Amino acid sequence: MSDRRPIVGGNWKMNLNEAGATDLAKALTQENTSAGSCEVVVFPPFVYLRQVERALGTDGPAMGAQDLYFENDGAFTGEISASMLVDCGCRWVLTGHSERRHILGESDTIVNRKTRAALAGGLSVIVCIGETRQQRDAGRTDAVNTGQLRESLADVSPGDLDRIVIAYEPVWAIGTGLTATPQDAQNAHSAIRQAFASMYDSDAAKKVRIQYGGSVKPDNAADLFACPDIDGGLIGGASLKSSDFSAIVQAASGSGA
Numbered sequence: 349m350s351d352r353r354p355i356v357g358g359n360w361k362m363n364l365n366e367a368g369a370t371d372l373a374k375a376l377t378q379e380n381t382s383a384g385s386c387e388v389v390v391f392p393p394f395v396y397l398r399q400v401e402r403a404l405g406t407d408g409p410a411m412g413a414q415d416l417y418f419e420n421d422g423a424f425t426g427e428i429s430a431s432m433l434v435d436c437g438c439r440w441v442l443t444g445h446s447e448r449r450h451i452l453g454e455s456d457t458i459v460n461r462k463t464r465a466a467l468a469g470g471l472s473v474i475v476c477i478g479e480t481r482q483q484r485d486a487g488r489t490d491a492v493n494t495g496q497l498r499e500s501l502a503d504v505s506p507g508d509l510d511r512i513v514i515a516y517e518p519v520w521a522i523g524t525g526l527t528a529t530p531q532d533a534q535n536a537h538s539a540i541r542q543a544f545a546s547m548y549d550s551d552a553a554k555k556v557r558i559q560y561g562g563s564v565k566p567d568n569a570a571d572l573f574a575c576p577d578i579d580g581g582l583i584g585g586a587s588l589k590s591s592d593f594s595a596i597v598q599a600a601s602g603s604g605a
């Protein structure tokens with residue numbers, strides 16, 4: 349058992365409408381998802397941040413955004429800065445999600461700029477990394493994860509690490525119903541922690557929380573979270589149903605991850 353406090357994120361992606369987002373936030377607050385030993389954050393679509401913030405109130409989970417831009421203001425049509433997110437009540441943001449890397453074409457360099465801009469703006473960041481099926485089949489899982497980790501965190505100072513969480517999300521497991529076995533996930537997490545130690549030091553590696561993401565559901569969460577290097581999860585599909593999400597939060601709370 350480690351001293352790391354488990355953290356569960358609910359990534360709502362491009363789902364729900366205003367009423368649905370507000371209802372989900374209210375349900376999560378009623379189900380007391382913020383209580384207990386687990387930290388909980390939800391990531392609604394940008395346009396519903398304000399309404400969700402109100403619905404979550406002061407007792408609900410914390411809130412974050414799914415993305416940001418790395419400039420602070422100016423002529424960047426359609427983009428949203430860290431300070432705007434803070435203004436809307438966000439304390440967290442995701443960077444490097446596989447859908448942004450693989451569908452929207454974001455490079456490690458962009459992920460790094462966004463991560464640094466988020467930190468500079470006062471946000472905490474969940475930095476997502478993970479290998480494709482092809483990379484896994486070629487035996488490159490750890491090399492890919494280590495490379496993404498190093499490049500995404502380039503020039504992030506040790507003083508900011510308490511606002512960084514890593515999410516390991518094998519691309520082939522996201523939204524597919526396929527989950528890494530707890531042993532495969534544990535192996536990847538352990539390698540990521542080792543890479544972290546070589547980038548910073550062993551103390552930083554012991555402290556950093558590494559979530560697993562990719563088809564986490566109430567029935568597989570407990571086995572994943574019981575692994576020594578898995579400190580909670582980043583949940584997509586199952587975060588849209590409050591009872592499923594609450595069950596996953598309960599599993600993390602009981603994991604002593």
Ligand code: PGA
Nearest residue numbers: 522523562563583584585
């Ligand atoms: P999933 O998504 O739980 O639907 O697989 C996870 C994620 O993309 O963060």
